Amino acid sequence: MPYTAAHKQRSRERILASALALFTRQGFEQVSINDIMADAGMTRGAFYAHFSSKGDLYAEAVLTATVKNNDVPATEPAAADSLQLAGLIAGYLSQAHVKNDRGGCPLAFLATDIATRDDRVRAAYTRVYKGFSNKIRGQLLLPGEGPDDDPALAFLALLIGGVAVARAINDEALSERVLAACRQRAMAMLTTGE
Amino acid sequence: MPYTAAHKQRSRERILASALALFTRQGFEQVSINDIMADAGMTRGAFYAHFSSKGDLYAEAVLTATVKNNDVPATEPAAADSLQLAGLIAGYLSQAHVKNDRGGCPLAFLATDIATRDDRVRAAYTRVYKGFSNKIRGQLLLPGEGPDDDPALAFLALLIGGVAVARAINDEALSERVLAACRQRAMAMLTTGE
DNA sequence: GTCTATAGAAAGATAGAC
């Protein structure tokens, strides 16, 4: 029996991985089902044995970004966690991330693409966002200036905005200056007494 | 003579205004030439008397955002300018901006959409970005922490990232908390001795 | 310059063979 359940599961995962990589880099509309299936080593026709529509796949693919590393509940911050955030800043706000052809963070690479999609896709993005912001909140020592002030959300907006802008602009030197400025500001947020 | 040069110019400007509004809200791929022309009060066929392609129109439309209010050279910052930036923060990082159906800032609404386009479009975005960041740099008192540190670029990334995220996520309360957190951080950048 | 009509290409989705 050539087609076992495990085989189907592997095919599904290959499709999801290809979809996430291609969507992240090019956005929803500019990637066809054919592109994704070819990247996963299959043809168009096999697609609908796994997903009901392209939009369905988009939501599922974005969700896999959560499962991978971000679905973390908030914890108490500890002093040593600043080191982890320093590493995040250096990696996230880097040209290596901006130029990455297959592994960029969908929160930054798809931010404006998601805004125009249906609720299912936006809910998937929101879940990834919540997971990531919870993780940051658990490591960020900086206290808010009021009950409604959540520095983790501003920290993450700075990272996402920096990468999105650095990717969009057509000026290599300026792109690097954007990332450097954001790194500087983000690092300043790691020290409570800034 | 029904069709004067002035008439053509007015038609062109209507097309550009419709294009900027629709592209900004929905992105490049999700808007058809038909949509734009109908919004401008014309039909498809008239389009190519004004622009050579849809991509051409995209670049031109983004550029009009510069001409309108952002093509400003850098000037010396003055203390009173903090008030203008405070107004910018309140307006830019607001639900009214995020929910605006026709007047959003293309830097925030199109950031990830632009990244996948050709050089002409990215150059237009870059020019708008430079104009806006120059304007901010001229009003921001916060000094950088080194010769390579430009706080205006981080400030703008925070604004763009905040709006892009607030637009993408599917949780009204969280969206408002993102904007509030970014407002708080941006305001903190207005006082040099933070 | 703007219109209607249409050519040509691309892509989402389905049908049937293996």
Added chain:
DNA sequence: GTCTATCTTTCTATAGAC
């Protein structure tokens, strides 16, 4: 489950009338 073939829709771009 995956393949090839095809239906159908949508859209960019062009052609020709007024």
